[in-house]
Amino acid sequence: MGATDGAKRLTREAAPTILKLPVLPISYGDAEHFLSALEGRVVPASWRGGLAITYHAGGTDAAKAHIVVKSDWSLKTLYDVVAVMKGSEHPDQWVLRGNHHDGWVFGASDPLSGHVAMMAEAKAIGQLVKSGWRPKRTLVYLSWDGEEPMLLGSTEWAETHAAELKKKALVYINTDGNARGFLRVEGSHSLESYVAKVATDVVDPQTGVSVDARRRAHAMTASGSAGANERAKEVGKIAADPSKDYPLDALGSGSDYSSFLQHLGIASLNVGYGGEGSGGGVYHSAYDTWEHHSKFVDPGFAYAGALAKTTGRLVLRMSEADLPVQRYGDFANTVATYLDEVKKLADKKREEQTAQARMFAANAFKLSDDPTLSSGLPTPLKAVPYFNFAPIENAVVRLKASAKAYDAALAAKGAALPAATKGKLVELAGRTEQALLMEPGLPGGRGWYKNMIYAPGRLTGYGAKTLPGVREAIEDERWTDVDTYAAMIGKALTAYADRLDEGVALINGPSASAKAPGAR
């Protein structure tokens, strides 16, 4: 339900998402006064920061601070700007394209560097229309308000138009701050081939090779660096193999795609360039200015241009495609790796608990503790049982078979299908991602997040947690939730496979079998 003019509103007291602790970033100079006044136990190593003090928690009266909190609780009106260009052939198939327009201070990098790219696309499409061209599908350009405080503009709009969006939206393509460097796209794994084709066609302004070639070069060298994690090494290997589509990272949260992907189940992408320069020092501060952005972040706005060319192509190819752009094998294979990850996570947790229990039994924590720097004994971990991953395992086998059948059938027979069937297939592909939604959504007051594959972490914010119902249940020691959500994920993946089988039936026509080979 969107927070429109006459909407029913919770009182502030009844809103569980408004925390009771005031939170405000402060400078390290101010923080040092507070932190160095604490005199209780030394904190565990992972709590320590970079200040030249011994970090303590708790303390005496000397460490008391008087905090005055003045909040402006008045309601403000947000202005989303929505521009619709109706499609000539499939007006009820929508391509959504958005970037927010609000910023914390001047907002030159965040959000305007992405917003100018979106405006450039809109202008180019306007030129095309003036020359007589019309898009086949409906283009919806969305300039969001209130992103910084809580993704407000996009969330309220998505909730208000939820039913229509679930019927019509094929994809949501988001951008936000942009910088010079390497193309980075996060999003739904069914869209990897589609993104890879666009990335091969856009030229990198700095090197003159395609932005796909450049992101592959970056992934290769990054995978050889000292700090490379398992995922970076895996991506480096894929990047070195030109026969493979460059993978997308899963979406967490932190920009306006969240409602579309995680609440409505609309396949989404978040697109941007970056990774060069010395990092995000001005992010969300008063130093994020025109001067800084134009001098250091994207001199000559070369990467604003590259972004417009990338997202513009994504919009137009989705709008003009005769057949689905999705490749479901990429999705199925990636979900299989997520399943491996959560199984390994459970094994690792189990080993950690066993090792910790052995150390408690040997009194090792007490005996190895330095009394002058003690942070006390660790919290005992809960013993980790074995879980029933079978519902996901079986669903992944089914999903792989259905995806393979779909991709093969589309490649073999798609081009020759009647136009009406092609249109139906595109519409079905748009809806297929919604199979990943399951009621009652994620546990712990996060039922708004209904996607069983992609979510932001409960405590990670930007960072994604894939198969979140299971992964976070393992992390948080909620053992019964592991089995519960494994069953729900299995159902979601099976429903997804069902839609792929529907697609195969459409491709093969009414006379052929409605089931994919290997499906049951």
Next chain:
Amino acid sequence: MGATDGAKRLTREAAPTILKLPVLPISYGDAEHFLSALEGRVVPASWRGGLAITYHAGGTDAAKAHIVVKSDWSLKTLYDVVAVMKGSEHPDQWVLRGNHHDGWVFGASDPLSGHVAMMAEAKAIGQLVKSGWRPKRTLVYLSWDGEEPMLLGSTEWAETHAAELKKKALVYINTDGNARGFLRVEGSHSLESYVAKVATDVVDPQTGVSVDARRRAHAMTASGSAGANERAKEVGKIAADPSKDYPLDALGSGSDYSSFLQHLGIASLNVGYGGEGSGGGVYHSAYDTWEHHSKFVDPGFAYAGALAKTTGRLVLRMSEADLPVQRYGDFANTVATYLDEVKKLADKKREEQTAQARMFAANAFKLSDDPTLSSGLPTPLKAVPYFNFAPIENAVVRLKASAKAYDAALAAKGAALPAATKGKLVELAGRTEQALLMEPGLPGGRGWYKNMIYAPGRLTGYGAKTLPGVREAIEDERWTDVDTYAAMIGKALTAYADRLDEGVALINGPSASAKAPGAR
């Protein structure tokens, strides 16, 4: 050849170990002026320090510094204090015990905190002697001068008395700075069981358990910490298994054991407590004072007492033992792990070179380079051939068999042997470690280091490199040296196994076979 009064001396110009670049530690405040004046290429990530500047190398005239170097090249006399207590039964079997007495400034922690423990031992032994007791073997207490500038006092003494030491010395037991915390012993792997027995008998002043139990507790918890490396994990596993002797780390350099172990092949130990408190901030500085040491490093000198009890027991048990204290299975098994390490190192280097070559072929370094922060292309790695590790592999099989036979024979029949045979066995065990020396020593001007198993790294200083001739040849891309030194290591280990077989023959008597089962 020791630098005694009339010794022949190299001129300064002819001494290859006196470097031509002046080197002096300076404060970060001074260093920042120099570093921030550099304006050439941005340095690679691994060269960057913690200052809040972008690190460059090279630059313009603005970065020129005028350095005035004034050196005092006059010769100084060093004073080693040597106290000998002649043994009553085996006067020609020597137990060496040393600690240096010179310090950079006040030297409260380094070296005096170790030196007071040694003085306490000497005093206690003096009391025993006054009461009528005499050690069975000769005790040599050594208070070294000139350790800080270059291990000078111990090196010149060891070189001067090399021939006699190689005949008589059974072990060299070193201490240096000491602090509160956990027992840490580095040294010859044949001595692990001997050290473990002593550690089980000394009580930790802080916790009241044995210092062995406490170091095990520490190893267990450290192996579970986020930064634990492979070795820490392995030691943590051993620590959790009370049936296994706690392992010794290999000796590198940085204190007075170096000449004994690496030049003369005398089994050595370096013993100390530490690991509590906030680290070595005062090390080698004017802040290493009585006040600092007695207040923060070892309040009440509890760990000075623990050290004296530990090293005193080590000295007296070696002096009074009827039979060899060595357990050669520990040595053989550990050398086998070193062999695994260098084989893995070669494989890893090969993979790195292959990966780098692939990246060069794909132009990945150039394409992923940020021109504003470029440190240029990496140096191409040399292709890594396959090596002949067989000489070490065969020697390790032989060594394991001989060690097993020796340990078993000693345990089964040692106690019943005639006193003269027991004495011969102890003497043989003292000489056995010298089998690890091979001419011409390590390559690259480091022929003084003759031990084929233990050396300080060419570039690591304190840090040990085991199987150094092979390990460093792989690291430095000197491929022909790998095979050359693999052969030399194989010979050294075989010579070592020969001495173990000699021991087995001594134990079994003239009638029994002189060869260990499995030996060839």
